[in-house]
Amino acid sequence: MRRSPRIARLLAEVYERLLAHYGPQGWWPGDGPFETVVGAILTQNTAWTNAARAIQNLKAAGAMSPAALRAASESDLAELVRPSGYFNAKARKLKAMADYLERYGDDVAAMGGKDVRALRSELLAVHGVGPETADDIALYAVGLPSFVIDVYTQRIVDRMLPRRRLRGYDAYQELFERHLPRDAAMFNEYHALLDAHAKEVCLKREPRCGSCVLAGLCATGRRAGGG
């Protein structure tokens, strides 16, 4: 993908408008880097409120640490994370993550010494970690600049750049990373703002795109959405 000054200006303006309108989002909600890692797995294809219940269960059971996850049986873990859905699959994923973290001495912050691309590749090799979860962990738990793409981000980009026809996670990520300064704090805020905007405006049945904070930057009225 070639860098385009026009797209760089567009993405910068979108960020400025969203930040001015919604304010700082304070992601990732939760208590510390390891809890963020756990949350990234538990929120997969699941509403955050459900993931949060599972996190509370893990904390109440004293299981919110890599060592505790390794020590627990998979079936006990599954019961604890039941509210987040896919509980058997997620219990296995949590154990795989806990096994992986052992190489960093169970210290998520220790991953910060790595190159972001190298860390991302490592994370992708862990069972249950796909591109979005790897970027969630790299960005929100470790603080390295890896732009997070989710379905909301893809929908908003598709409406802003309908001619672009991006395919696949990496294409969307490349769009942001090629056109923005490589700044973890800004990546953090930008993704959270896109999420907030998608939830408040774009996913409504009748989005009022004319008064939307992104009016004029977004191709409206193409589907049941705009903004």
Next chain:
DNA sequence: GCCCAGGTGGGTA
């Protein structure tokens, strides 16, 4: 009752 939610892994063509 129906659709959706801060995806991923495994199988098939």
Next chain:
DNA sequence: TACCCACATGGG
């Protein structure tokens, strides 16, 4: 590479 499907609970 590109689809398909299983995985599963809770809220609107």
